[in-house]
Amino acid sequence: MVTYRSTMVERIDLPSRETRERRLEEAGYNVFNLAAADVFVDLLTDSGTGTMSNDQWAALIRGDESYAGSRSFERLESAVEDVMGFPRVVPAHQGRGAENVLYGTLLEEGDVVLNNTHFDTTRAHVANQGADPVDCPVDAAFDLESAGADAGAGTGADSETDSHEFAGNFSLERARSVVDDAGEGAVSVVIQTITNNSAAGQPVSVENTRRVRRFADEIDATFVIDACRFAENAAFVRERENEFSDASIDEIAREQLGYADAVVMSGKKDGLANIGGFVATTDRDLLAECKQRAILYEGFPTYGGMAGRDMEAMAVGLREAVEDAYATDRIEQVRTFGRLLEDAGVPIYTPVGGHAVYLDAAAALPHVPSAEFPGQALVCELYREGGVRGVELGSFAFPDTDRPELVRLALPRRTYHRDHLEHVAETARTVLEKREAVSGLELASEPSIPELRHFTAELRPVSR
Numbered sequence: 001m002v003t004y005r006s007t008m009v010e011r012i013d014l015p016s017r018e019t020r021e022r023r024l025e026e027a028g029y030n031v032f033n034l035a036a037a038d039v040f041v042d043l044l045t046d047s048g049t050g051t052m053s054n055d056q057w058a059a060l061i062r063g064d065e066s067y068a069g070s071r072s073f074e075r076l077e078s079a080v081e082d083v084m085g086f087p088r089v090v091p092a093h094q095g096r097g098a099e100n101v102l103y104g105t106l107l108e109e110g111d112v113v114l115n116n117t118h119f120d121t122t123r124a125h126v127a128n129q130g131a132d133p134v135d136c137p138v139d140a141a142f143d144l145e146s147a148g149a150d151a152g153a154g155t156g157a158d159s160e161t162d163s164h165e166f167a168g169n170f171s172l173e174r175a176r177s178v179v180d181d182a183g184e185g186a187v188s189v190v191i192q193t194i195t196n197n198s199a200a201g202q203p204v205s206v207e208n209t210r211r212v213r214r215f216a217d218e219i220d221a222t223f224v225i226d227a228c229r230f231a232e233n234a235a236f237v238r239e240r241e242n243e244f245s246d247a248s249i250d251e252i253a254r255e256q257l258g259y260a261d262a263v264v265m266s267g268k269k270d271g272l273a274n275i276g277g278f279v280a281t282t283d284r285d286l287l288a289e290c291k292q293r294a295i296l297y298e299g300f301p302t303y304g305g306m307a308g309r310d311m312e313a314m315a316v317g318l319r320e321a322v323e324d325a326y327a328t329d330r331i332e333q334v335r336t337f338g339r340l341l342e343d344a345g346v347p348i349y350t351p352v353g354g355h356a357v358y359l360d361a362a363a364a365l366p367h368v369p370s371a372e373f374p375g376q377a378l379v380c381e382l383y384r385e386g387g388v389r390g391v392e393l394g395s396f397a398f399p400d401t402d403r404p405e406l407v408r409l410a411l412p413r414r415t416y417h418r419d420h421l422e423h424v425a426e427t428a429r430t431v432l433e434k435r436e437a438v439s440g441l442e443l444a445s446e447p448s449i450p451e452l453r454h455f456t457a458e459l460r461p462v463s464r
């Protein structure tokens, strides 16, 4: 049951089919090029797109815009300490700004960095320092077919026959083999991303975090948690890891984050804010160095790229994100969305993760070969049929990898209602009923950086 009501609303319109057809063509069959006003249900991302509470809006008024030592910064630091257990914070304009501050400080050319799965901006920042980002997901992470078979309460253990209840876990076995190949001392940083966005938003157990802490100690590496969705992760831990079945969301969050040397955060997710991020650490030397880099790239360390009012909104948002009712409802809404899609006969990744439902485009459009981007074809059909915007995360977004052909439908926080979710499920059902008429796509123009092509490339239907 949701424990809030809407006291402000925003009008949305479903453009006519004819308009949607035209807009899609004008956008070069890339929904990033659509105007938001032409989208009916926008599930492009959960990042910065959520609805703020009236308490957050009220807090904006308190914004202290002093360059140094503002009260807004103090309130942000207190919130981060109370909720996440880290007393010192370096703000940044958003998550990738925080990544630049932290990884620019920690990494040197030639270092190896391990992560359960690098999110794309994380990978880019690691590579930008001349370091080598290596993913260490468990086998269950990309196992779309058998996933969900054994979901349920458990221990959070991470043997390599890992259960699917924590498919976001970090594989120690993979990590050890990288260390064996790279040699002693090569791995300087170990990152755990909770939940694991690039692996369908799957959760990470606290037990896995403890093991990664011990592993980082063994190899003398710094242990960083990418905490963007720490509250959603804690909600899964409470459901699935027996030890925590009676714990509150914030107790779990502090327990899990407390194993890290530093956390890097995008406040646009579980900060429930539209902008902002930070680095937090207990290591005084690291903190001092991060502050220096923050001055260079973000701003003075007591605002670091954020307006005082935005720090206020995030301080309140962090406290709201760990309210038990909010966090439980959040993952429940995503799960309900998954059920609606399954009932409509849409193949999805199960169990459903924390912030999005991922559609299996290869199964949905089996006649479209990988070279013709089945995920992007599905994204375009969802828009054409129902004004729904999702994002392709398969062969179009990740060229030359063996990633599955996924389409992500991310739910902005506290924004859409069951009616919207039913509309999306019905839209997907109709697309699948007419699947034979859906054609693949080919590239019409491509930007110079292939890793970023899905943002701006244009496509056209393959003609037969």
Ligand SMILES: Cc1ncc(COP(=O)(O)O)c(C=O)c1O
Pocket: 047, 094, 095, 096, 097, 119, 121, 122, 193, 197, 226, 228, 266, 267, 268, 276, 277
């Ligand atoms: C796991 C993860 N890390 C880092 C980021 C980057 O955060 P931002 O978009 O605020 O720059 C994101 C954004 O989606 C993310 O999901």
